[in-house]
Amino acid sequence: MTQGRSIRLFLVDGTPNGLLTAEIMNWTGHVLTGPRSRLSELVQRPECGRTGIYFLVGADPEGDLRPLVYIGESDDVATRLKQHNRPEDKGGKDFWERVCLITSKDQNLTKAHVKYLESLLIQKAGAVGRCKLANGTAHEYVGLPESDRADMAFFIEQVRTVLPVLGLDFLRSTTKISPSPGLERQAPTELEPNQSVSVSPRLKMEVKRQNIVAFAQEVEGEFVVLEGSLARGEWIDLKHNYRHLYKQLCDEGVLVDDGNGFKMFTRDYGFTSPSSAAAAVAGRAANGRVDWKVEATGQTYADWQDQQVNAAAAMPNESV
Structure with a gap:
């Protein structure tokens, strides 16, 4: 059994449907999320002026049961979100209903970091298959030193831990149980970090x-x-x-x-x-x-x- 973890949630205006921040102990990341209807308040937050990655989430207008997700990065997220909020015929995106922004509390994320994070997150979301991506194919971005890539791998795993707590499941892997029903059940693989295994009988x-x-x-x-x-x-x-x-x-x-x-x-x-x-x-x-x-x-x-x-x-x- 693995140890529990603490995630600190803060309702910015005291309402459950407004702006929300989330932090994990001993992680430099900071999460800010809210509905599109509160975008005017969200873009005024200091986090939106930092370098970060963001997710635009909404229902798929073509009827897919999975959410439609756009994954992006920017040095100035507020400016990018204002662009995405324009009508679609003016370069914006109509589908999204919720935004989630992830920055660093110590402001050590650089443009190179977030480009690398964006590329990996698009790949992971596509591989998991819990959402339909509004992005095209992820560009391979390897312009980081080995030590920075290790730091970003840890950063992503914290993102994958905190997002499901906020109701965003599109990065959560499905545990692999066995290669076929004709074989004996094996120990699950592809577990999330710090995940304890709770498996029913077959x-x-x-x-x-x-x-x-x-x-x-x-x-x-x-x-x-x-x-x-x-x-x-x-x-x-x-x-x-x-x-x-x-x-x-x-x-x-x-x-x-x-x-x-x-x-x-x-x-x-x-x-x-x-x-x-x-x-x-x-x-x-x-x-x-x-x-x-x-x-x-x-x-x-x-x-x-x-x-x-x-x-x-x-x-x-x-x-x-």
Whole structure:
């Protein structure tokens, strides 16, 4: 079990939907975020006159279920944000609803640093696949000494730690569980720094009339369907909103034809709930808490989870 970490959040105007700052102990980075509706106040903050990186986040106007994200850098972020706030026909960007700016408290970030950070963050966001990028291809930027590159690697990992706390998940990796459901479960890889591993037993779902079998595990609160699992060859419940998720998985190549009339997961994929995962497998609405079962015992996910809660409640409290 790894040690906890403290993140200091400050509501600038005392409201949860206004400007917010975030800092991590022993990290020189400083985070400022807020809605686009408060941009006039945000650009007056001293942080916006510094060198930094920023994220513009909003819904994808083309209907992708993932957020649309633009990653940028500037010596004067306030000026860049004012440019992005213009109408799109005047060089601005219409899609974004929220901005997140990251600078350094000691103001030691240089133009070379933020160019390097921008390049790496675009690469990481694209590889993680939790957002749709409004950027083009990331430019390779290696104009930093080795020691500075090491410092920037640490800086990025702190960024990836603090952003999910602010509701921005697009840099958080999905833990790799196993290369295929036919193999024994292995220890998860690709863990976040300082992440303790919390993994459920391997779960199995069957759609018996279709001969569909899928496997999953719950990892750090995310429901991950394993690479090689099968799914229905087409979506059949036209009224349910999960059909958009199924289509997106097909469009992104997460689900591909297996040659036998089914779809197959090409990689481990994290869902927000057992029911959304079950729906993707069944090709229709499904109750994942019942349909997913512990592979070794046949116990439903709901019963297994209830057992874990009762066992934890029965344990004596330990003073810290």
